[in-house]
Amino acid sequence: MSLEKISSQLKHSGTEQKLPPVELWDPPYCGEMNLVIKKDGSWYHNGTVFKRQKLVKLFASVLKKERDDYFLVTPVEKIKITVEDVPFILSQWSWGQEGEYGDMHLATNLGDEFIFGENHPLHIADNGCLYVTVRRNLLAKVHRNVFYQWADLAKERITPQGTELILPCGGHELVLGRF
Template structure:
């Protein structure tokens, strides 16, 4: 009895789902792509916005992050570092559903039309700027690549949060797919 290898998804399927083309050794050939992703999720080439979403989705399928946190477009033939101002994606919409167990599931849509459900595999985290105290919320999309949660979506998330007091601070917590995520603590 022979064991069949799992079927690989087509590039079109990867572009639609937001999954990445990975699992191959990175090539030695380096190319300067002159591509950047702005904080608002706009992909640029030589400083000009890339207006074709399908092209951005195609590039996103080969987007990877190395151990030092740098972002790369990596194909089996070549690699090139790209600049990312904050996160490579932006979560622009959130929809709450209920799973079979009656638990809430928070689904996020990115600027490239990828949907992910917050949970153990797609955690939410909030980073706070030490100087300004400004929160920056994120959700992991895949392989260490995150989406910055847009301000209106974050406000909706905060409205859904429950307050948990521990005597020293109030923590805002949201639940999704059986996982709990802290949105921050407010001292009492």
């Protein structure tokens, strides 16, 4: 399977306008592709970085995670790719119209935009890295600059388990860490 063939299928299926329902698709497995999403969020095919952001966004729209594996999925085929950590980087954030500690608007390196909350929770990995659910079961790693900005605004709270660093937002709390 070639990138050109997948790109053509996606363009003809109209997926450039909105996210396709990949969770409903269960096409046959067609093998692996030498496509890697690096830890920094950059995409590589056969060792060469993708230079066209539009193409990366197109492929990201059909990205699906099953257990620990990632696939590009169309209605007729499913191709395994490699993801070094997670497919997205949480690169931007801002307070909503309510101002500080109101709704927190988040954005990934590929332009996914959403509001932190129940559908987009924060996860703390065993190694201390922070991740946010973007869509379906796909995660974005919180970029270091975003974490430092949050840590600067966060408040300390003493609990029986120790001290937590929390950031209230939109009726929720981001627990940035415990020590």
